[in-house]
Amino acid sequence: xxxxxxxxxxxxxxxxxxxxxxxxxxxxxxxxxxxxxxxxxxxxxxxxxxxxxxxxxxxxxxxxxxxxxxxxxxxxxxxxxxxxxxxxxxxxxxxxxxxxxxxxxxxxxxxxxxxxxx
Amino acid sequence: xxxxxxxxxxxxxxxxxxxxxxxxxxxxxxxxxxxxxxxxxxxxxxxxxxxxxxxxxxxxxxxxxxxxxxxxxxxxxxxxxxxxxxxxxxxxxxxxxxxxxxxxxx
Numbered sequence: 001x002x003x004x005x006x007x008x009x010x011x012x013x014x015x016x017x018x019x020x021x022x023x024x025x026x027x028x029x030x031x032x033x034x035x036x037x038x039x040x041x042x043x044x045x046x047x048x049x050x051x052x053x054x055x056x057x058x059x060x061x062x063x064x065x066x067x068x069x070x071x072x073x074x075x076x077x078x079x080x081x082x083x084x085x086x087x088x089x090x091x092x093x094x095x096x097x098x099x100x101x102x103x104x105x106x107x108x109x110x111x112x113x114x115x116x117x118x
Numbered sequence: 119x120x121x122x123x124x125x126x127x128x129x130x131x132x133x134x135x136x137x138x139x140x141x142x143x144x145x146x147x148x149x150x151x152x153x154x155x156x157x158x159x160x161x162x163x164x165x166x167x168x169x170x171x172x173x174x175x176x177x178x179x180x181x182x183x184x185x186x187x188x189x190x191x192x193x194x195x196x197x198x199x200x201x202x203x204x205x206x207x208x209x210x211x212x213x214x215x216x217x218x219x220x221x222x223x224x
């Protein structure tokens with residue numbers, strides 16, 4: 001079974017970079033697409049971006065200047081970096097498998113809460 | 119960007135009651151997907167391509183709609199159905215989610 005697990009610091013200072021790791025087991029990240037989604041306090045959810053099986057990326061235009069998604073295929077992990085964070089980036093961050101032929105996110109990690117605060 | 123508006127924001131239903139949740143899109147989309155999120159857990163794909171149930175989803179759930187109006191229906195509310203339900207569109211970039219409907223047990 002596909003399993004995803006997010007990890008990373010739970011507290012980041014404003015203006016710094018947020019870096020998260022998604023570790024995938026049960027499926028190779030060199031197949032399919034792998035994305036990041038965040039849920040803000042108050043329940044709004046936002047698709048942030050994804051990385052494909054080939055390493056190509058697609059990002060939400062609202063984040064395009066600040067976001068980078070990369071991967072390490074040897075560890076079957078992919079990563080999120082979000083630069084110049086503000087308190088508005090406080091959210092629970094989820095990694096998920098994206099199925100482009102259905103445009104759905106079918107397996108999700110348990111999520112990691114990240115607070116941006118000085 | 120397509121904005122998805124879910125209604126109601128919150129509701130309560132009694133066991134056995136029929137429940138309908140609505141998702142309206144600001145522009146026409148080809149399909150709507152739905153996710154269930156129970157308290158303390160991550161979202162689960164629940165209904166995809168408007169009306170197809172994800173693996174393991176009870177058949178008391180159904181989905182319908184087209185264009186800008188979509189709905190998720192529970193034929194007979196059960197305790198385990200208490201959760202927040204989100205709609206999501208993948209027809210237009212960037213992919214967007216609704217703000218969710220919190221369904222509580224009465």
